[in-house]
Amino acid sequence: MHIKNIALLAIAHLFCAGVAMAQVPDWGPAKPHDKPPTKAVTPKPQTAKPAPVKAPIAKTPATKIVASKTQTFKAPEVTQPSPQTVFKAPSKTAVPSVYAEDQSQELVAVDLRLASDISDYGPLAAYTKHLSKAGVLYDADGGTPDGVSSAEARFKDFPTAITLVRVPEKAMASANGGSSWGAYKIYRGTQLLSSGRYLAVWRKEQGVWKIVSELAAGKDAPPPVLPSKPTNAQATSAKETPAAANKKLKDAFGRTVN
Numbered sequence: 001m002h003i004k005n006i007a008l009l010a011i012a013h014l015f016c017a018g019v020a021m022a023q024v025p026d027w028g029p030a031k032p033h034d035k036p037p038t039k040a041v042t043p044k045p046q047t048a049k050p051a052p053v054k055a056p057i058a059k060t061p062a063t064k065i066v067a068s069k070t071q072t073f074k075a076p077e078v079t080q081p082s083p084q085t086v087f088k089a090p091s092k093t094a095v096p097s098v099y100a101e102d103q104s105q106e107l108v109a110v111d112l113r114l115a116s117d118i119s120d121y122g123p124l125a126a127y128t129k130h131l132s133k134a135g136v137l138y139d140a141d142g143g144t145p146d147g148v149s150s151a152e153a154r155f156k157d158f159p160t161a162i163t164l165v166r167v168p169e170k171a172m173a174s175a176n177g178g179s180s181w182g183a184y185k186i187y188r189g190t191q192l193l194s195s196g197r198y199l200a201v202w203r204k205e206q207g208v209w210k211i212v213s214e215l216a217a218g219k220d221a222p223p224p225v226l227p228s229k230p231t232n233a234q235a236t237s238a239k240e241t242p243a244a245a246n247k248k249l250k251d252a253f254g255r256t257v258n
Contacts, residue, residue, distance in 0.1 A: 103178060107171035107202060110209045111180040115166035123164050127151035132203070132210035139216045163187045166198070176204035184216060194220045 110130075117126035127137070128151045137144045137154050144150040158164070164186055171180035179202065185195045196218015202209050 101174070103173040103176070104171050107173040107178045107180055107209060108168060110202070111166075111168040111171060111182070111200070115168055118164055118166050122155070122160075123158055124151055124155040127155060127211075130209075130211055132205060132212050135211045136213050137216075138214065161188055162193070173202065178202050184218065191224065192221045194218050 114126055114130050117129060128148055131137075131147060131151055133147045135150055136146055137150050139154075144153040165184060167183045167185070168180060169182035172178050179200060181197065181199045183195065184198055186193045196216060198214060198216040200214040201212045203212055204210075
């Protein structure tokens, strides 16, 4: 019973408070609330701290580990030119000669010596001296064997009554090689049997000029024209015996005899 009265008193108190609050108009000025004064706060100066500089980190390049392989040679591919491709010759590079001196005059002197040896000792001995071990002689009859046998094959049976005359004209030589050329004549006594031209190729072997090959080409001389045999009338004519024709026959008294 006592608890019930206490509850009723509480409800009545709340009801009265609500009525009192309902009588205050909400459109009037609001009553100020008492607030404690606020103190001004002076801000503390803040110093800017420098941002820390980060040092660049050097990156170590990654090392690739490549497995070693045994390399085998592969020939380059050859591209075949098309039929329409125009061939262009490669440019030539001038290569200086090791022997720059001209040896032409020296070779001319050697060829003149061969001509002198032919005149003094005959063609067999002369060519045996001046031929290379690989030398070959050529003419209209063909070639000969190499070396000394070449001279023997050409001049072994050369008649002693026949004279070979070699007439060197000119030579060109350098770098221990060259050629000479000229004319030749073959006589029997004073009669010219044949004449022609020759071309000899030379090279130095251990410092001595030797003939490697020689080509001779010519033609036989025409036979001499002999005078015709005179007849008996021509032999007794005044033209053949002018002394007899001019001589006058005289008798014992000195008179001319017709």
